[in-house]
Amino acid sequence: MANITLPEIFQQSCLNSKSYPSNYTLKSLSTYPTALKVWRKRLQENAAEMFLQTGSPVDIPYRDLNAGRQLDKRNIFSLVEFDQWLGLQITNDPVNHGRQIVSATKPDPKCRFVYIHGDNSRTRLKITKEMVTKIMTYHQVMPVYLDFMSVFGEYPDQQDLRFSGFREQSLMKETHIGLAVPELGRSGRQFQLCYNLKCASLIKADKTAPTTNEWSIRQAAIHHQFDIVHGTTLWIVTKGHLDLQQRFKELTVRDGRPEDVLSFDTAEDCFRSSLAAHLIYCHWSTDDWRGYIRWLEMVIADETAMAVYGPRGHGHSYEQYCPQHIQDIQRRQDKINEIVMVLEANVDVMKSLCKFYTDLQSNRHFPQELKDSCGEDILAFSAQIEDMMYDLKMQVARATVLVKITNDRKEIILQHLQSQATARMERLNANMEKEAIVMRIITIVTLIYLPATFVSTFFSTDIVKYQNQNGGAPGDGNFSQTALNRWLQVTFPLTAATILFAYTAWWLAEKSTTAEEQPKGRVRAPPVESKTTDPLKFLRFNIGHRPVQQLPTHEPKLPAWP
DSSP states (O other): OOOEEOOHHHHHHHHTGGGTTTTOOSOOTTOOHHHHHHHHHHHHHHHHHHEEOTTSOOOEEEEEEEGGGEEEEEEEOSHHHHHHHHTEEEEEOSSSTTOEEEEESSOOOSEEEEEEEOSSTTSOEEEEHHHHHHHHHHTTOOTTHHHHHTTOSSOSSOSOTTOOOEEEEEEOOTTOOOSOBGGGTBOSOEEEEEEEEEEEEEEEOOSSOGGGOEEEEEEEEEEEEEETTTOOEEEEEEESSSHHHHHHHHTSOTTSOTTTSOOOSSHHHHHHHHHHHHHHHHHHTTTTHHHHHHHHHHHHHHHHHHHHHSOOSTTOOOOOOOHHHHHHHHHHHHHHHHHHHHHHHHHHHHHHHHHHHHHHTTOTTSOHHHHHHHHHHHHHHHHHHHHHHHHHHHHHHHHHHHHHHHHHHHHHHHHHHHHHHHHHHHHHHHHHHHHHHHHHHHHHHHHHHHHHHHHHHHHTSSSEEOSOTTSSOOOSOEEOHHHHHHHHHHHHHHHHHHHHHHHHHHHHHHHHHHHHHSOSSOOOOOOOOOSSSOTTGGGSOOTTTSOOOOOOOOOOOOOOOO
16 A cells, blocks of 8 residues: 655654644644643653653553454554554655655554553553654644643652543534545544543452451543544543453454444444443443442441440440541541542543533534434433443442541540540549648648757857867857857848849749740730839739649648647
C-alpha cells in the first residue's frame, strides 16, 4: 500500500510532537495558546515522576480491531516497535532538501485501544514522554487528558484522589472538518470525551484479623474519540494495573460468542461497541464499594462498641481511652468522607456521560443514520447507567449514615476522656487535701516550738551566761550589754537586707507580669491601681488578683490559742 499523504498542518504538528500540546491543531475555546502553554509546562514538570526515561524498556499493550473480527494485538517493548505500529514515516523532500515530509504507511484501524499502565498507581507509567506525545499528536488527543493522566506516577501518596471530571469536545459540524484525512479514516467530524472513574479494591486480606485488612481506591483515566462518518474509534486508558485492559479484552476475543463480541463492520456497529466499552468502565467503577463500606462498619463497631455498650462506674471493668483512640476514629471518619466524595464524583461523571449520549439524539449535526439505527441502543445504555448510578447513590446514603454514627461515637469517647480526666482530678484533689492537712499540722507544731527555739538560740549567745567562766558553780547569770548591742547590730541589718531583697524580687516579677498583660498596640486601658504603692503588699495574699483554686478540705477542729 502506498504511503498516505498528510495535510501540511498535520505534518508540521507531527514533526513537532515533542512540543505537545503546543502543536495541537484542533483549535477551540478551551485550547487557546495560553492554555496550551500551561498544559505543556505542567507536562514538563511532572514528566520525571509520570514516565520512564528515554531508552528505558517500555510495555504498551494495544489492540487494533477492524471489520470481520480482524485483530492485531501485542505489547510494544521498544521505540522501534512503537514507530512501526504507529505507521508514521519521515523522509526528506527530494525537491527542498531542508524540508521533511511526514506520511502514514497505513490507515487507522476501526478501533484502536491503547492501554498505558504501571505496576500500580504510585509507580511510573511504562511509557516514555516521547511516546506519549507522539500518540497524542498523531491522534490529536485533546490536551485536557494530560490532567487526568497526571494523577499517575511515582509519588509517595496517591495524587489528586479528590480530582474528578468529565470533558467533551464536539466537532461534528460539516463546516468544521478539522484535519480531514479520508485515507486514514478521518472525516474531521468527531467528538472526544475524557473522564476518570474510581473503584475500591482490597489489597491485603487477613482472615484471622479482618480489622487489619487494607483497602485502596484505584483510578482510571479514559479518553475516547469517535468519527461520526467513518466510525473510527480510539480508546486511551491509563491505569495502575492491567485489570481494566482484561475487561476490554474479554469483549474483543475472536472465539467469543457473536452476541458478546464487539463488532466494527459499520459506523453503527462501531458506535454500539463504544457504548458497550463505556458500560464496561462504568461497571468497573461500582466494584467492591459495598465490601469496603461493610468493612468500615465492622471496624468502627469493633473499636467503639465498649464506648456505647460497656458499663461504667465503680465495680465495673471498662476500657480506658486515650487520645490515640480519637485519632483512630478520626482517621476512619476521613476514609468514609473520602468514599462519599468519590462515589458522588462517579455518579456525576456517569450522569454527564449519559447526558452527552442522550443529547446526541437531538443534535442536528449528528448523522441521522446513527440516530435511527442506534436510538434504542442509547436508551438501553442510559437505563444501565442509571441502574449503576442508583446503586452508587445507595452506597453514598449508607456511607453518609456511617459518618454520622462515627461522629456520634467519637463524641461519646471524648466524653469518656473528659470523665477520666475529671476522675483523675478528683483523686489528685483528695491527695492534695491530705497533704494540706499534714502541712497544717507541721505548721502548727512548728509554731508551738518556735518560741522555745528562739529563746534557746538567744540564751546560747554571750548576752546572758549562767556558767562560771572559772569552772566554779553556776551563779545567777551575767548580762553583757556589749554582746546584746553586737547581736542587734548584726540582726537588724540582715533582716532589713532580707526584706529589701524579697521586695525587689517581688517588684520585678510584678513588673514583668504587668508588661505581658498589657496590649501591644495603642489601646487606652482603664486606670489600674499601682502595684508598688504599698511596700508590704508582697507580704500579703492578694485574693482579687491571684485567684487560687479552693480545694475541698475537712479541717480538724483544733483548740483556739489564747
